Amino acid sequence: MSTESDLFLLDELLTEPERAVRDRVREFCDKDVLPIINDYWERAEFPFTLVPGLAGLKVAGGALEGDGCPGLSPLAEGLVAAELARADGGLRVFFVGHSLAMMSIGLLGSAEQRARWLPSLAAMDEIGAFGMTEPGHGSDASSLQTRARRDGDGYVLDGAKRWIGNGTFADLVVVWARDEDDKIGGFVVETPAEGFDAEPLRGKTACRVAAHAQITLTGVRVPAANRLEAATSWRALTPLMLRARQDVCWEALGHAEACYELALEHALAREQFGRPLAGFQLVQAKLARMLSDITAMRLMCWRLSRLEEQGAATLPMASAAKMQTAGAARQVVLDAREILGGEGLLAERHVARHHADIEALYTYEGTQDIQKLILGREITGLSAFAR
Numbered sequence: 001m002s003t004e005s006d007l008f009l010l011d012e013l014l015t016e017p018e019r020a021v022r023d024r025v026r027e028f029c030d031k032d033v034l035p036i037i038n039d040y041w042e043r044a045e046f047p048f049t050l051v052p053g054l055a056g057l058k059v060a061g062g063a064l065e066g067d068g069c070p071g072l073s074p075l076a077e078g079l080v081a082a083e084l085a086r087a088d089g090g091l092r093v094f095f096v097g098h099s100l101a102m103m104s105i106g107l108l109g110s111a112e113q114r115a116r117w118l119p120s121l122a123a124m125d126e127i128g129a130f131g132m133t134e135p136g137h138g139s140d141a142s143s144l145q146t147r148a149r150r151d152g153d154g155y156v157l158d159g160a161k162r163w164i165g166n167g168t169f170a171d172l173v174v175v176w177a178r179d180e181d182d183k184i185g186g187f188v189v190e191t192p193a194e195g196f197d198a199e200p201l202r203g204k205t206a207c208r209v210a211a212h213a214q215i216t217l218t219g220v221r222v223p224a225a226n227r228l229e230a231a232t233s234w235r236a237l238t239p240l241m242l243r244a245r246q247d248v249c250w251e252a253l254g255h256a257e258a259c260y261e262l263a264l265e266h267a268l269a270r271e272q273f274g275r276p277l278a279g280f281q282l283v284q285a286k287l288a289r290m291l292s293d294i295t296a297m298r299l300m301c302w303r304l305s306r307l308e309e310q311g312a313a314t315l316p317m318a319s320a321a322k323m324q325t326a327g328a329a330r331q332v333v334l335d336a337r338e339i340l341g342g343e344g345l346l347a348e349r350h351v352a353r354h355h356a357d358i359e360a361l362y363t364y365e366g367t368q369d370i371q372k373l374i375l376g377r378e379i380t381g382l383s384a385f386a387r
């Protein structure tokens with residue numbers, strides 16, 4: 001009998017620093033997150049109490065180097081994503097919002113901008129958010145309407161953002177807007193700011209412990225020095241999108257691993273018709289499918305991260321990986337829910353949280369449809385979604 005989901009022994013290929021990062025995040029999740037997370041989930045409340053522990057892991061900033069950032073390998077950054085998602089999808093998206101703000105500054109900011117904001121974000125003394133999506137523009141984010149008008153030595157921002165993780169309490173929000181030349185720009189809004197209003201999104205069925213906001217910007221002034229220097233075109237954002245998409249693939253793996261392990265434990269312990277559920281062929285077929293899907297997901301994540309380390313990963317590769325891992329993880333989570341029967345719907349058995357959260361993952365960082373269209377464009381040379 002094997003309860004390990006690492007069928008192809010990929011853990012053997014981890015470097016010692018990568019293993020150490022994975023182990024310390026897992027230990028934190030097992031000891032500090034899992035015992036308390038269901039209560040926060042039921043109340044749909046963010047567990048601020050976990051932030052100092054998360055900060056102590058020294059993983060904020062991931063593969064960014066310098067200015068207090070940990071300089072992890074892309075694969076280690078992925079392992080952090082997987083471990084947090086294994087514990088809770090809401091906690092993971094809290095970390096995503098913070099990380100996307102850091103990556104925006106780290107990959108697209110000037111040396112002064114990095115030195116100004118990254119040390120406190122890496123220490124998690126300040127929390128970041130990433131404001132791209134708008135009420136009218138989700139998948140077609142490149143059509144966003146938020147405006148940045150030059151005014152003296154700064155800019156004035158007007159517009160609205162939706163689904164912004166950490167938006168209700170972040171110390172800084174990277175707001176994406178168009179300038180008067182219709183060029184995209186990333187503007188660091190430090191809160192509180194006059195004209196900046198963040199209303200919590202209520203009634204969420206997924207990622208419940210994370211705080212998402214609808215943000216309204218009414219004449220919000222930011223100094224010119226807060227415009228990210230290298231974020232001058234959509235193409236310039238490619239390294240950011242690549243990193244974010246890589247991480248979401250590992251996140252999908254984390255959800256699937258957690259659910260596989262919980263389902264296997266349940267199937268071995270629960271008896272019906274005089275024997276463990278695990279002894280029935282139909283249940284074994286599910287477990288076999290789950291394990292082989294997880295193995296395929298892990299291989300894809302692994303290779304994508306190593307290619308990224310070599311500077312050879314591309315957006316279509318990341319789209320294929322997101323499409324594949326999100327789809328497979330969704331099925332693994334669904335099978336786990338089924339194997340647990342009614343128990344699979346109770347928060348205390350954990351699978352229910354993953355079941356809800358995997359729906360969010362299926363949608364964010366580019367929906368399943370959008371990943372298909374990006375890959376389709378790569379295959380055919382024809383864009384099916386350009387305006």
Ligand SMILES: Cc1cc2nc3c(=O)[nH]c(=O)nc-3n(C[C@H](O)[C@H](O)[C@H](O)COP(=O)(O)OP(=O)(O)OC[C@H]3O[C@@H](n4cnc5c(N)ncnc54)[C@H](O)[C@@H]3O)c2cc1C
Nearest residue numbers: 130131132133138139163164165207360364365367369385
């Ligand atoms: C939990 C969560 C956290 C998030 N966090 C953030 C955040 O921190 N910051 C941020 O900026 N955004 C965030 N988002 C927003 C996220 O990026 C968007 O939800 C996502 O881009 C999809 O946009 P949408 O929800 O507006 O769906 P839409 O774009 O309206 O899509 C609806 C449906 O239509 C399909 N569709 C759209 N266009 C096409 C097409 N051309 N062809 C075929 N089908 C199409 C989509 O695949 C989808 O199934 C978050 C979302 C969630 C759920």
